[in-house]
Amino acid sequence: MDDLVLTTVITDTKASEGPVPSLPGVSRLGLDGLIEQAREAAGLGIPAVALFPHIDPARKDAAATEALNPDGFVPAAIRRLKADVPDIGVIVDVALDPFTDHGHDGLMQGDVIDNDTTLDMLAQGAVILADAGADIVAPSDMMDGRIGVIRDALDQADHPDVMILSYAAKYASAFYGPYRDAIGTASALRGDKRTYQMDPANSEEALHEVAMDLDEGADMVMVKPGLPYLDICHRIKTEFGVPTFAFQVSGEYAMIQSAGQNGWADSERLLLETLNGFKRAGCDAVLTYGAIRAARLLKG
Template identity: 65%
Template sequence: MVAETHLTVNDLVLTAIVSDAGPDRVDIPSLPGVQRLSVNALVEEARRAADLGIPAMAIFPNISENEKSEDAAEAANPKGLVPQAVRAIKDAVPEIGVIVDVALDPYTSHGHDGLMEGDIILNDPTVEMLARVGVMLADAGADIVAPSDMMDGRIEAVRQGLDDAGHTDISILSYAAKFASGFYGPYRDAIGTKTALKGDKRTYQMNPANIDVALREVELDLAEGADMVMVKPGMPYLDVISAIKAEFARPTFAFQVSGEYAMMKAAGQNGWLDYDRIMMESLMSFKRAGCDGILTYAAIEVAERLKESH
């Protein structure tokens, strides 16, 4: 009755990996309890999530190696895996919101979030490509597009592209403060970019030491047209989340990334920690810091636990 912070199913966004190869469900060893899903299996998870009251899901692709290229052409294919998945979900489970990642790294042969010339990331050509991808995903039925690349100017370009295409009602969730983190490893396994990645992403993702820069990035993205902003990873950056919410009072999300989820899951499986307890505690910490929504691989199991507690 006197608790200051409450976690509800409305705070959860299900994170899901869709694949275009193999069986309907394939376990990901570095993400215990998480599977790569076929489009059919993804629709099943969407139905399960919606039935539990989860308001939205975020989709990330694992595509075949032969579809990856230097120019990430498959990212803009209107008949590709993600638009196919979006259409299938919206046809079968229209009540759940669909958030789509606008990024090139699942589609590049080098594993980076941008187009490259030698070892250099090309900001402006990447931004132009991202705007095309955002419009294509909106055409497929996505409710929210989420640029995650951290290129300069991409929010303005995506917003302009959406508006020009008549998608004025499509929201943008910007990965506004995405840090160059060691917590992404299992995700890169899940989407198949870990072994392909050449070098690292420190030239465009943020230095974990900086909070003032994070505030500036958020300010710029909001000015360019972002409707919501996200901090990634989550728990190591609670101070950043809190500062953003206090400064801007705009919808603020956190991504409980693969490494955060995996280390808690592994500690629970080994009997070192009580997984159920620490998962709920970690999600509560996001709410306490000011989050309006949390992307997590644990959304369905947490929603089930919340339902049982009531």
């Protein structure tokens, strides 16, 4: 259980709480639901929860203003978690897409991502999350140079012990659809993210990105999605020998759940078999929506 990380979708809007239709078995949770779920996870021995916010569209704008609100929903969720469930670690993404009205991970100049302007916001946002009590910040934006900027900002803000989990190899994948439904960016996204996420056919770029992120100060690296990129997980672990995480993303988990619901396959066996695949590939931890379910199965 100590190599599972529970991925959780939280919402600041009461009306948005409840099941995500495209992600069977997963619900958007308010803060009370988050605490209940985190307590169960901690009781099962799951060491950490990763938070992904669904933000009221009224709080979104092109400048991702809400991402820099120290009293906003995500910092409040972190503080509540650390107060009510102190035994569980808190991982929070650093990216702007939950807060932009265009659905992209960075600020836009026309139809182009403004990498350098985005970096400053990411650094400020990471410090706000650390101030709230996050144990690990996870830059998922894929902007160039963001790890070094965030590490410097955290150190200058007296957060040298807050770790960075870099989404170092994040592919421009078709497996993200249910997640975008869950956080409310699917309908807002203009264009696609292929200019800053990686080509699924390219494996060498992943090693290059990992090397850069480690040089800039990343403590751990992530491969996303997981199952289609087990070769990348293995190559990274073999080449660098650093803590290597995989993300069993929404599309992967939705397929497992849908197969079970339709009687096409045993979803419990599918879940454990895929998690075993990550471990064989060399992953030290796996982020999955099925962490609680897997932990229950492993406990018998």
